[in-house]
Amino acid sequence: MHAKPDPSHSQSVSGILRAEQRPLQTSTPSTSPFRGTDVFFPLNKPLNSKQISILLFLNIEVYLSIELATMSSANPDYKWRPVPTNHFRYLRACMVCAVVLTLDEFTRKGCPNCHPVLDYTTGSDLAQMCTSPIYEGCISIDKPTESWIAKWLRLDKYVPGVYATKVVGDLPEDAMDYLNAENIEYIPRDGSENNLE
Template structure:
C-alpha cells in the first residue's frame, strides 16, 4: 500500500485509497462521517498528506496503538501524523455527537 492515491482519515488516521473510502468508508468513523459514496466528505475529512505508517494488528495490545490513541480502532494501516484540519462544521457535528476531535497533525497537546 502507500500509493499516490492513498489518503488518511483526519479523525482516526486510518490509511486507505480514495476508492476504498468511497466504496467501504472508514472502518472507525463511518457511523459518524458517512464516507461511503460521498466524494465531498472524503475530500474534506481525509488528507493525501501524512507522515509515517504504522501497521496495527492487535490494537488493544499495542503500545504504539496507545501512544497514537488508536488502541480501540480496527486493525489496519495508520498514519503517525495527518496534515490538514477538518472543516469547522464537521468538528461541530462530531461534538454534537459527543466526539472530541483531536487533530492528528501534531498540534494537540493533550
C-alpha cells in the same frame, strides 16, 4: 528468485507481504543482495526490526495481499481489515482516526472507525475534505488493544489496519459539528495539542 519466509512461521498464514524493489532515486548503484527479487514475509505476526530494515533498505513499494475474512475484534460491525492497496499515489489518511486507505476505498466502504458519524459513502465531498494525501509515517496495527504504539498514538480503540503517525490538514467545520453532536472528542492528528474549544 525468492527469499522464503521462515518455515516455523508459515503455518496459519492469512496473507503475505510482497515487497518489490522500486527504482532508486540515486545514481549510486545498490549493493543490495535482493536487487531484482521479491521478498516475502508472513503476516501471521508483526514484522520484526530486521524485516523492516530490509524493506527500508530496498526502497520498496509494498503490495499487501491479505485474506479479509477475519472479523475485526475491535469493531464487529466490520468484516474487512483496512489494508492499503498497491495504488500508493492515491493513498490518503483520515484526519480524525489517521487510517490510511485510497480515496476510492473511503468512498465505497467508508472509514472503518468514523462510520457512521462521518459517512464518506454518501457521494458528497466529505471523504475528500476529511482525508489528506499529506501524512507522515505508517504503522501497521494488528492488535490495537495490546500495542503500546497504538496506545501512545491513541489508536487502541480502532480497528486493525495501517495508520499514519501524523496527518496534515484542517478538519472542516461541518465534520467538527458532526463529531460534537455525537459528543466525540476530536484529537488532531497533525501533532498539535488538542486545544480546540
